[in-house]
Amino acid sequence: MSKKTLIVVGAIIAVIVIYALNTDKQAAGASATGCKVTVTADVLNARETADGNAKIVGKYLRDAQFDALPGVQNGFRKVADDKWVAAEYTQPVEGSTC
Known part of the structure; x- marks a missing residue:
C-alpha cells in the first residue's frame, strides 16, 4: 500500500473509533454538563429567567x-x-452530577 492509502485508511478508522466512543457515552446517559435531569411534574414550564x-x-x-x-x-x-x-x-438521573 502507498503512504497516501495508509493515511486515508487510518483517518477513516480514527473517525469510526471516535464515533463509536461518543455513541457509547450517549447510550450510557452521558451529559455534556455532567448533569442530566428527569421531569417529575405533569408539565414543567421553562422560563426566561430564574423567576416564577x-x-x-x-x-x-x-x-x-x-x-x-x-x-x-x-x-x-x-x-x-x-x-x-x-x-x-426535576430529579437528577442516576449517576448524574447535578
Whole structure:
C-alpha cells in the first residue's frame, strides 16, 4: 500500500473509533454538563429567567430528560441560555452530577 492509502485508511478508522466512543457515552446517559435531569411534574414550564413570574419560553412533559447545569439558583435550574426550570420538579438521573 502507498503512504497516501495508509493515511486515508487510518483517518477513516480514527473517525469510526471516535464515533463509536461518543455513541457509547450517549447510550450510557452521558451529559455534556455532567448533569442530566428527569421531569417529575405533569408539565414543567421553562422560563426566561430564574423567576416564577418570568416569561414562559417552553414546556417539558413528565419523564422528559435533558441536560442541565449543575447547581440551583433561586429554586431554578438552568437548562440553556435564557431557559430555566423549577428545580423542585426535576430529579437528577442516576449517576448524574447535578
